[in-house]
Amino acid sequence: MRINMFKKNRMFIIVLLTIFISILTSNISYGNSAEPPSILIIVPNAPNDLEITIGSGDTSAKARETNKLIETHYTFYSHEIRMASDYTLRISTGELKYEIPLEKPIKSYNNIYTLDLDGQTLTPGKLLSRSISLVTMRVILTLLIEGALFWQFGFKNKQSWIAFLMINLVTQGALNIWINGFPPMQSYILFSLIFAEIIIISAEIFAFLMFIKEHSRSVKVSYVIAANVLSLIVGGYIITILPI
Structure with a gap:
């Protein structure tokens, strides 16, 4: 048995x-299949007025927002950032404004980061x-x-x-x-x-x-x-x- x-x-x-x-x-x-984002930034508990752009002036691009209840995804597609003057992210919410440069080179797709809004740090990947x-x-x-x-x-x-x-x-x-x-x-x-x-x-x-x-x-x-x-x-x- x-x-x-x-x-x-x-x-x-x-x-x-x-x-x-x-x-x-x-x-x-x-x-x-749909084109995946070139850059995707995860922001936990993002405020409603948060904006993330890349580049500056006329060559800047604003991230698209996708709300997922407990976090918000900010995405840039390759055709949107191809003409950006630089790979510097500009974060703005309320009185808070700062910049974070992205290290080059980056992959064409699925560059995932997690943004600590208060700590002003950008961590590669998902936490x-x-x-x-x-x-x-x-x-x-x-x-x-x-x-x-x-x-x-x-x-x-x-x-x-x-x-x-x-x-x-x-x-x-x-x-x-x-x-x-x-x-x-x-x-x-x-x-x-x-x-x-x-x-x-x-x-x-x-x-x-x-x-x-x-x-x-x-x-x-x-x-x-x-x-x-x-x-x-x-x-x-x-x-x-x-x-x-």
């Missing part, structure tokens, strides 16, 4: 690792604290949504809930770490998310059938499909209003 259980657990771990690696390394390309907060928030929200449905499907045993938490922490943790690797302005992430959810549904069906003893096989399979479709719909909406 113990030997059989060990073999099952080993098989489950191998499958989960395979799923984890597949999600993290998947790279889907889309023809005719680790930001990534941890967003991943944690998305995982907790998914657990709440799928947990409510888990209860509605009649799963009440403590062992079932422990298995539910462990399985979802692995699959949803992997999914959201993978999502975090996308640029903040990724246009086609929803298509990639659907692909990832198909992989997760397969992994979770396998895991639920192995570790959860409550209810019939059909109930467990139906729950996994329903829960992931629901979280995909809610998650698809959330990524349109919250940052990646």
Whole structure:
């Protein structure tokens, strides 16, 4: 009995690792995709009157603003900054005005920075604290949504809930770490998310059938499909209003 259980657990771990690696390394390309920003600046809790421009005088360009509730993205596209006199950012809000020069050369696309407005510093990339907060928030929200449905499907045993938490922490943790690797302005992430959810549904069906003893096989399979479709719909909406 113990030997059989060990073999099952080993098989489950191998499958989960395979799923984890597949999600993290998947790279889907889309023809005719929108041009990504040349420069993207993340500003947490940006004031409404914040303006960021690059260059000076007649050759300056003003950043486009995209509000994401807890932060604002300021973007410049390559055709907008091609004629700029210099690569100096000029930040203005209220009485506060200052300049930050960008180091050259920069890539054609996806130059991501985080602006500390008060500290007047520009940090390359996304902050680790930001990534941890967003991943944690998305995982907790998914657990709440799928947990409510888990209860509605009649799963009440403590062992079932422990298995539910462990399985979802692995699959949803992997999914959201993978999502975090996308640029903040990724246009086609929803298509990639659907692909990832198909992989997760397969992994979770396998895991639920192995570790959860409550209810019939059909109930467990139906729950996994329903829960992931629901979280995909809610998650698809959330990524349109919250940052990646």
